[in-house]
Amino acid sequence: MAKHVSADQVEVARNVDLIDYLERKGEPLKKEGRYYRHQVHDSLVIKDQMYAWNSRDEKGAGVINFAKMFYGMSFPEAVLDLNAQGYKVKDNYQEQKPKEPYQYPSNYEVNDRTKAKDYLTKERKIHPKIVNWLDNKNLIAQDKLGNVVFKWKQQGEIVGADRQGTSPMKDGRKFKGIDRNSHGSAGFSVDIGQPNSIYLFESPIDALSYWSIKKEKLQDTRLVSMSGLKRQTMIGEIKRMGKEGHKVNQITFCTDNDKAGREFITKHHRLFTKKISSCDLPIRKDWNEVLIREFQIQNQSKIRKSRLVNVHHR
Numbered sequence: 001m002a003k004h005v006s007a008d009q010v011e012v013a014r015n016v017d018l019i020d021y022l023e024r025k026g027e028p029l030k031k032e033g034r035y036y037r038h039q040v041h042d043s044l045v046i047k048d049q050m051y052a053w054n055s056r057d058e059k060g061a062g063v064i065n066f067a068k069m070f071y072g073m074s075f076p077e078a079v080l081d082l083n084a085q086g087y088k089v090k091d092n093y094q095e096q097k098p099k100e101p102y103q104y105p106s107n108y109e110v111n112d113r114t115k116a117k118d119y120l121t122k123e124r125k126i127h128p129k130i131v132n133w134l135d136n137k138n139l140i141a142q143d144k145l146g147n148v149v150f151k152w153k154q155q156g157e158i159v160g161a162d163r164q165g166t167s168p169m170k171d172g173r174k175f176k177g178i179d180r181n182s183h184g185s186a187g188f189s190v191d192i193g194q195p196n197s198i199y200l201f202e203s204p205i206d207a208l209s210y211w212s213i214k215k216e217k218l219q220d221t222r223l224v225s226m227s228g229l230k231r232q233t234m235i236g237e238i239k240r241m242g243k244e245g246h247k248v249n250q251i252t253f254c255t256d257n258d259k260a261g262r263e264f265i266t267k268h269h270r271l272f273t274k275k276i277s278s279c280d281l282p283i284r285k286d287w288n289e290v291l292i293r294e295f296q297i298q299n300q301s302k303i304r305k306s307r308l309v310n311v312h313h314r
Contacts, residue, residue, distance in 0.1 A: 009083050075230075104158040146165070147166065200252065253279040
């Protein structure tokens, strides 16, 4: 598995022309007007750097995202693959065109939050008080497709968003994506009190799961989702804390307990002194699995107690 990729490698990968990448991979494409259609997966169409695989409800933009979706690569694997062959880059006009600023599509929001809240509390077992708090703070929403929207806020401004599906797609998976033009070094974050420490997670769900488990212990801290294992988000949040006048006394890595998560910690904890850097890995794969398992154990305990009470009352 690929380990770390540099910002320069990411920039090269982002500018690779998607059509050239696929053609040199041997994918059979046919031009149809302004679009290209895959000749094996005929519901997969591509225009410029955008793609839509209609039979699988997969839509997105960018060659890195396509490589992850189509080839099942991790982010580092995709970046390294796109750096490997000297692929054609996007034309000069596209390359020089500045990135559009992020604009939160508020018209996609709906007032009814039922699906989003039910998904978070009932399926993911996030504590209801936390979910209601996030809703009141306008940090979560529900869009027209029923997705949970996790808003990335900085100084009150929405600079990006994660979207998490609440219903399975045709292939059984749930949609998961990041809004186009989301701030590259930001992520979903939550402040508990006046933050003087940072806890780093791979997803908003894991951050909220951790909070649900340790809600009595967490004080004066910022929970940050890196939406994967993104060094730039980690560095960006540390810098933001300083700009906001918060001294960072502790950085805790709470990644998934898998090879990629452990390698990320090993590589990046060296950036800080041992006094500042620590890790708290879940005993299962991720923090949401830990939360769900704790809920199951508590539920089983309640059932046993109820049975004992009924036996004594007979």
